[in-house]
Amino acid sequence: MRTERNLTRRLDRVFARLDREPERPAHIDVPRMSRHRVVLFSATLAFYLAIVWAVVTTSWLVRLDWQVMFFRPYQQWPEIHAFLDYYVVLGQRGPTAVMVAAWLGWRSWRQHTVRPLLTLATSLLLLNVTVGAAKIGMGRLGPHYATVIGSNEMGLGGDIFPSGHTANAVVTWGILAYLASTPRARRWLSALSAVTSLGVGLTTVYLGTHWLSDVLLGWAAGLLILLALPWFEPLIAKAELWLFELRDRWRARRGRTAPEPAVPVTPVVLTARGAAAEPEPPAPAREPVSPTRASRGLAHLAPGPHTARSERTPVTPAGSRRPPHADRLPHTDRLPRGTSQPARPLTGG
Template sequence: MAERPAPHRGRQPRMTRTRLWLFWSSLAVYAAIVAAVVTTSWLVHLDWQLMLFRPYKQWPEFHAFLDYFVVLGQRAPTAVAVLAWLGWRAWRQHTLRPLLVLGGSLLLLNVTVGAAKIGMGRLGPHYATEIGSNEMWAGGDIFPSGHTANAVVTWGVVAYLATTPRARRTASVACAMVALGVGSTTVYLGTHWLSDVLLGWVAGLLVLLALPWFEPGMAYAEAWLLDLRDRLRGRPTGDPSAPASLSPLATRVSIVSQRPTGPAAGTGNEPPREMARVSSGTGPPPRPDAWPHLGPHAARHERPPATPGGHRRPPQSDRPGGRTQARTGR
């Protein structure tokens, strides 16, 4: 049974000591921001100062541009754009890992951020009821900022899947700039508190840092999906007695009968070069009697000489002054 060719895989990130330290540090910052908002600390007062400052009225000339720029944090447009890029990479590299990483990260983001939004129920600046309050558990859904967290995760996956250190650094810087810009834009437009944006940045970072823990599960899902595809196509995958022509992703093999070389070459008894394509379910295998009219090859000692006898030039006695006359005149 032919083995499935190993898909191209870049260097997969591991849960190193540095990544673990960053994860637990980010989780501590996450808890600190939540505690600062729940206790109505200085962070809530800063939220109200920025909201009452109304940046969109202070600098109205940027409003039109930032209305379009903030789309880089919306889930549907960003997911479609990144899905197109990662889909092309998956096709080129013959692996489902880029698509599974994107899907798994978005699922993890929706579960964690969505649960936090519903659980804390904070109202946004436009729906605030009392100046100076934290507006918690009032039926809202803006804490943490989904725009900001989505910008971190969706564009951060591109950096996470980069195959070279230089590409990873470049993509990480670009992702950070987009995430910072999207979060700041929501504060400018007045759709989020500053603390919402801070928690959104940390929430997205936690999802990216936790992805290596889910790599084994995504590898198992990739193998399962490929086996399911092969079953739907009628290609057995786990049976070692299955013929190679039915094996998944079987590579085509060319069987070529070479012309004989050496003394037997040039006798005219060898058949023309035979080429038989053997692939999954296409073309019959080469038959042993493909050239029945030629018969068996003769042994070497039974073959006629390669050149006719008497090939040497006969003596020419009629040549004047020749070497033969000189011999006979002696």
């Protein structure tokens, strides 16, 4: 029972921290499917289909794949092999997803929204479905498992085409540019993610694990997912709304439980002569208000120390223009310390 109460208090502190966070933006810019984005999506899709057609028909691109494979870059430049073994990790799905999810989780905490995490989950789901289906459907073998020199190695049960490392690098690092809050940050992050993903793809060619055409198709596959994300923004918004409504219902269900009875403490107010005065009547209890989705803008502050009205220090505004009272004693006729001033009669207004 004690453990459950401690867990409840910790959750209340987490929600209070989220609700009163000052860095939550007033307006979050959500990308839309503009005409420019539609043109880019169509051009990237045409490039994707052209690469697939060039490999299926065993065109010049397949011959280039074999020439690069016979060149064996890992033997030409062996001094960078150790570095590229670590660099290629930037395209592995597990480590990159953990790193980017940690950053987006921190942004969700600061901005009081789960949209960054939901966008990342949507992009990774699309990546697994589209790239995975293309790998299994085309069944191309990699350079290390090639059987016939000069062939496209399609339909032989492989899973190398398109490059998953390249597509994952494009999506995972490109999602940071997609969720950037300013146009300048979006441009810089887009360039950085493009260079990183292209470097990861060329590293796989250097290591001999992918054909060059695999890298080109993987880069196009990841870019298609990033360009198509605005079509899924309404679904992401509905999922976020559902999550917050679920949180509010959980709060309301937990609020209906009877709280532990607290021992009331009656404040004792001492007058100037040291006698105990009668305590002030307690303030009327407010009616409980069920939390709703529309009340998210209010700050649910954590419980803190509360002082009674009689314990607060009176504050007199500076520069008051209130006229002096007629019965106020002059400066030289102050009463001695410990003597209470007679009460003034109340006048109707």
